[in-house]
Amino acid sequence: MNFDLLLILDLLGVFFFAVSGCLLATRKGFDLVGSLLLGSMVGLGGGVIRDIVLNAGPPAAFTNQIYLLPPAAAAALVYFTVKNVQRSGRLLFMFDAGGLALFCVTGTLKALEAGMNPVASILLGVTTAVGGGILRDVTANDVPKVFDPKDLYAIPAFIGAGLATGLWHLGWLTFTTGAMATVVVFALRMLSLRYGWHAPLAARSWTPRRGQRG
Amino acid sequence: MNFDLLLILDLLGVFFFAVSGCLLATRKGFDLVGSLLLGSMVGLGGGVIRDIVLNAGPPAAFTNQIYLLPPAAAAALVYFTVKNVQRSGRLLFMFDAGGLALFCVTGTLKALEAGMNPVASILLGVTTAVGGGILRDVTANDVPKVFDPKDLYAIPAFIGAGLATGLWHLGWLTFTTGAMATVVVFALRMLSLRYGWHAPLAARSWTPRRGQRG
Amino acid sequence: MNFDLLLILDLLGVFFFAVSGCLLATRKGFDLVGSLLLGSMVGLGGGVIRDIVLNAGPPAAFTNQIYLLPPAAAAALVYFTVKNVQRSGRLLFMFDAGGLALFCVTGTLKALEAGMNPVASILLGVTTAVGGGILRDVTANDVPKVFDPKDLYAIPAFIGAGLATGLWHLGWLTFTTGAMATVVVFALRMLSLRYGWHAPLAARSWTPRRGQRG
Known part of the structure; x- marks a missing residue:
């Protein structure tokens, strides 16, 4: 997979996460600027953390202006199309899942390209994928989705x-296999x-009472 | 504007944000050490994020000990002068606004001096300015001021x-124009x-019911 | 103290903080994966912040796979042994204190080894020690322990x-004195x-009413 295709997938991931941030902004009653900022934090946060950890110059989100387009598009899309804020929860989950799916792949590939070993690359890929969502939910005072025990994240x-x-090391990585x-x-x-x-709960012998959490 | 004047404005920004952190610490009932730590986080956090993004050696807050003075002065000032904690909210807003005003200018100039392009410098300046306040409010379990839709931040x-x-590129930057x-x-x-x-709300067609938020 | 002994103390600190994270995960009703992730964030977060500030290549937690063992061991230990989640609060405090004690020493020594001056090293040591716990408590929507005014942290x-x-500069640093x-x-x-x-409260003349906080 050449660099441009990786960039496209990465920008798509930024867009998906940014939409999830903007949707949360509408639910919390933030204004359009807050929506743009939360969308940017969620869309770009995971990648900024990854680039800071890679320690190879300023993060791409700050140096390559094309990364500003997806959050701007996301804030505009949400501003003009969302009619029913209360019902947007399901959409938020879908866009969040899209961002997760794209970033765990692109984040890992960026780490491999930067010369990290496979284990470190997997860790950085997962960090990229879950990082933005944690920033989103913590900023909005929610418990991050990644810690919700009712599903897999x-x-x-x-x-x-x-x-x-695996695809990278076997030489099977193409746009198609990456997208798959x-x-x-x-x-x-x-x-x-x-x-x-x-997954099983964190303590084997503990059964939470119905509805109990936190 | 020479470097020393930029440093003075930057230290003043640290002091203003640190006071806002110490004031929040009093409202939350933290102790003096917690006040010093929260003040340091708020005053130095935005600049540390900026310096980490610039990726040019350890952040100034850790290497230049003069940056420790403003948070210490802020914690002492708040300790000795604040009489009515419940009424300190207005003061907090004022000092927060002062820090915001100073940091969006100094953060941008530091990024320009480090060789970043104009767009990246503006982004880093805004990140410096809003970063400390987000850390403050998230740590104290509040929704960050930057997301409050009732005013501009x-x-x-x-x-x-x-x-x-603009001032930098036109060669018009002096202490006076920077301060203006x-x-x-x-x-x-x-x-x-x-x-x-x-600003308008994040979703055009949504009108929140009175008092509804989050 | 040679490097291997410092590594052992550091890994022990990771383990202690990771256990505190996994215990909080059980209390919040997170699942086993969330426990592993929160344990990793708490155990490795402080050190990752320290290494990012030192700005000397990717953080050890990502490049040295041995750092993955303590969080995995912590999640497994908590999964198999914790019987009474409600009573695990005291254990959480103990493991958190162990992590704090180990990290303020190892974090400082790592900074000194990286060539930082004494004041910066002390600041980075304290940042390492309190950073993971702040991440833990903020992520789980609690006010960080470091800000609790009822005890010393x-x-x-x-x-x-x-x-x-002091031990480092006097040349008295051995495994024994470090452990002491x-x-x-x-x-x-x-x-x-x-x-x-x-410690005294953040504002001298303010007496909180009983039980009031936040």
Whole structure:
């Protein structure tokens, strides 16, 4: 996969996460500027953390102005199209899943390209994928989605990062196979939401009472 | 504007934001050490993020000990002078506005001096200006001021960063013009608080019910 | 103290903080993956911030895979052994204190080894020590322990960082003296919890009403 295709997938991931941020901004009653800022934080935050960890010059989000387009487009799209804020929750989950799927693949590939070893690349890919969403939810005073025990979030991201690493090392990475890995992650995430697939709780012998959390 | 004058404005910005952090610490019932730490986080956090993004050696706040003075002075000032914690909210807004005004200018100039392009410098200036306040409010479990839809916060910061960039490129930057840009930002922020100037909501067709937020 | 002994103390600190993160995950009803992620964030977060500030290549947590063992061990330990989640609060405080004690010493020594001056090293040591806990509590929507006015948290960390710097400069640093500094910090923190030692409030003339906070 050449660099331009990776950039396209990355920008698409920024856009998806930015939409999730702008949707949350509408639900919280933020204004258009707050929507743009939260969208930018969510869309660009994971990648900025990744680039800071890679420690190879200023993050792309600050040096390459094309990264500013997806958050601006997301804020405009949400501003003009969202009619029913209360019902936008489902959309938020879908766009968040799209961002997760794209970033666990592109984040891993960027780390591999920067010369990190496979394990570090998988970790950085997952960090890129979950980082923006954690910033979004913490800023808006919610518990991050990645910690919701009722569905799968980090596991699909780890699978996507693992697939990307495998494809890269086997020399099978093309735009098509990269996009397929993304689709797998997206499907796993959405199916876990639909059918309530979940991991075991953090303590084996503890059964939470109904509805109890936090 | 020579480097020393920029340093003075920057230290003043640290002091203003640090006072806002210490005032919030008193409202939340933190102790003096917590006040010093929250003041340091708010005063130094935005600049540390900026320096990390610039990726040019350890952040100034850690290497230049003079940056420790403003937070210490802020914690002491708040400790000895604040009588009525409940009424300190207005003061907090004022000091926060002062920090915002100073940092959007100094942050932008530091980025320009480090060789960033104008757009990246404006983004970094705004990040410096809003970063410390976001850290403050998220740490204290409040929704960050920058997302409050009832007044303007990021827009004055963008204007200040734009003015600083313009002055720099036109060769008109002196201590006086830099300070004037700061005053413009401060005035815009305070006037928006006073007269309720605000941006449109994040979704055009949504009208929040009275008092509804989050 | 040679590098391997410092690594061992550092890994032990990661483990202690990771256990505190996993215990909080059980209390919040997170699942096993969320426990692993929160444990990793808490255990590795402070050190990642320190390494990013030192700006000397990618953080050790991403490049040295041995750092992944303590969070994995912590999540497994908590999963298999915690029976009564409601009563695990005391354990959480103990492991958090252990992490604090180890990290204020190892964080300071890592900064000194990287060539930072004594004051910057103490600041970075304290940042390492309190950083992971702040990430933990903010992510889980709690006010960070470091801001709790009912006991001492940052002061023991400053003492430990100061002791480590002193031992280093006097040439008295060995595994034994380093471990002793750690024990001093741990003891101060636990005694302050037991006997309610605390610092003065952030504003001298303010007496909070009983139970009032935030």
